[in-house]
Amino acid sequence: MSRVTFEQLLDAGCHFGHLRRKWNPQMAQYIFMEKNGIHIIDLHKTVEKIDEACAAAKQIAKSGRKILFVATKKQAKDTVAELVKAVGMPYVTERWPGGMLTNFTTIRKAVKKMSDIDRMMASEDFLKSISKREKLQIERERAKLEKTLGSIADLSRLPAAVFIVDILKEHIAVAEAHRLNIPTFAIVDTNSNPNLVDFPIPANDDASKSISVIVKAICDAVAEGLEERKMDKDNATEDEAEESAEYSNVSDDEEEEAGNGRTKEGVRKVKDVTGEEGEEGRRKRPTIKRGPAKSADTKKN
Numbered sequence: 649m650s651r652v653t654f655e656q657l658l659d660a661g662c663h664f665g666h667l668r669r670k671w672n673p674q675m676a677q678y679i680f681m682e683k684n685g686i687h688i689i690d691l692h693k694t695v696e697k698i699d700e701a702c703a704a705a706k707q708i709a710k711s712g713r714k715i716l717f718v719a720t721k722k723q724a725k726d727t728v729a730e731l732v733k734a735v736g737m738p739y740v741t742e743r744w745p746g747g748m749l750t751n752f753t754t755i756r757k758a759v760k761k762m763s764d765i766d767r768m769m770a771s772e773d774f775l776k777s778i779s780k781r782e783k784l785q786i787e788r789e790r791a792k793l794e795k796t797l798g799s800i801a802d803l804s805r806l807p808a809a810v811f812i813v814d815i816l817k818e819h820i821a822v823a824e825a826h827r828l829n830i831p832t833f834a835i836v837d838t839n840s841n842p843n844l845v846d847f848p849i850p851a852n853d854d855a856s857k858s859i860s861v862i863v864k865a866i867c868d869a870v871a872e873g874l875e876e877r878k879m880d881k882d883n884a885t886e887d888e889a890e891e892s893a894e895y896s897n898v899s900d901d902e903e904e905e906a907g908n909g910r911t912k913e914g915v916r917k918v919k920d921v922t923g924e925e926g927e928e929g930r931r932k933r934p935t936i937k938r939g940p941a942k943s944a945d946t947k948k949n
Contacts, residue, residue, distance in 0.1 A: 651698060651699060652698050652861060652862070653695070654695060656861055657691045657694055657695065657851070657858075658691060660858045661852055662689065662694060663680070663688050663691050663852070664688070664689070664852045664855070665687035665689050665852065666686070666687065666837055667685055667686060667687075668685050668686070669685075670838070670839045671687055671838045671839060674841045675839075675840065675842060677693075678690055678693050678842070687838045689850050689851060689852070693850060694849060694850050694851050698849055698865055701869075702866060702868075702869035703869070704809075704831070704847060705873070706869040706870065706872055706873040707873065708809055708870075709735075709871075709872075709873030709874050710873035710874070710876050710877045710880075712877060713809075714737060714803060714808060715808065715809045715810070715811055715833075716737070716738050716739065716740065716800070716811070717737060717738070717739040717740070718739070718744065718811065718812045718813065718818050719739070719741055720740065720741060720742060720743060720744060720817065721813060721853075723856040724813045724814075724856065724859045725742075727860045727863065728741060728859070729741050731860070731864055732863070732867060733799075734871075735867050735871050737867075737870060738803040739799045740799060741799065744820055744821055745796055745797070746820060748821075748824065749821075749824040749825060749827075750828065752805075755797065758797055759793075759797050759800070759801050761793065762794065762797060763801075765786060765789065765790045765793075769786070769787075769790070806828065806830065807830065808831070809833060810831075810832050810833070811833040811834070811863075812832060812833070812834040813835050813863075814854075815841075815844055815845060816839065822834070831846045831847070832847070833845065833846070833849070834848055835853040835858075835862055836849065836850055836851075836853070837851070837852060837854070840853075
């Protein structure tokens with residue numbers, strides 16, 4: 649069963665494309681018709697592409713890796729931040745910092761700096777040793793870092809995939825992902841090139857409802873993947889506990905059998921040693937030699 653129905657996409661306005669004069673010929677396969685100078689997107693193909701993207705996102709989440717969501721458009725910021733935060737994935741809703749993927753080590757240094765500032769601000773001795781002006785400057789720097797990098801503070805390594813809303817606006821993110829061979833998911837409108845992403849979803853990328861429906865479907869798939877991962881871990885833990893219990897029982901039985909065997913063998917060795925000592929004693933027992941009997945004449949003399 650599809651995660652999103654045709655009627656849901658229709659109600660959200662996902663079928664509205666751009667003006668005909670702004671279209672990209674590569675999107676011809678996803679366009680249903682033209683009406684009043686506006687291209688209409690084929691929602692049947694949109695449903696298929698959403699299912700493909702959800703299946704891939706679910707597998708990535710099940711493997712324990714991260715998907716980075718990128719949506720800096722005004723109508724997508726709040727929606728994406730709210731939905732993605734619920735599943736614990738990193739996201740970028742402010743300005744895309746150049747080199748975020750290709751120069752990831754520098755970005756991690758900035759995140760580390762933000763955590764260092766938090767540690768310093770928590771220390772009362774440090775606050776007493778600086779002036780009011782210096783404290784204000786540090787707080788402003790902390791707020792700036794939080795605004796741009798706060799949502800990716802938990803991203804300790806490169807993401808396994810990137811989900812993008814409007815690849816024309818986020819062309820730098822698309823280029824960086826391509827350079828590092830990171831799979832890309834994206835909502836592509838009729839003015840975009842779907843060949844630039846691995847999992848294109850043809851839909852209206854300007855309407856907040858349209859973005860919300862698609863991002864929610866992806867987040868639901870991610871949540872399912874995380875739940876399955878948790879269940880697999882629990883099952884593995886139970887199996888290990890059962891195996892360890894069985895192993896301990898088997899080892900106890902083996903120890904008992906080995907103990908009984910050692911006892912029998914000890915008794916057998918004691919008997920053997922005792923028998924050997926008896927035989928040696930009999931062999932080594934001195935024999936008394938008796939001389940010839942004396943005659944009666946000898947006694948008289």
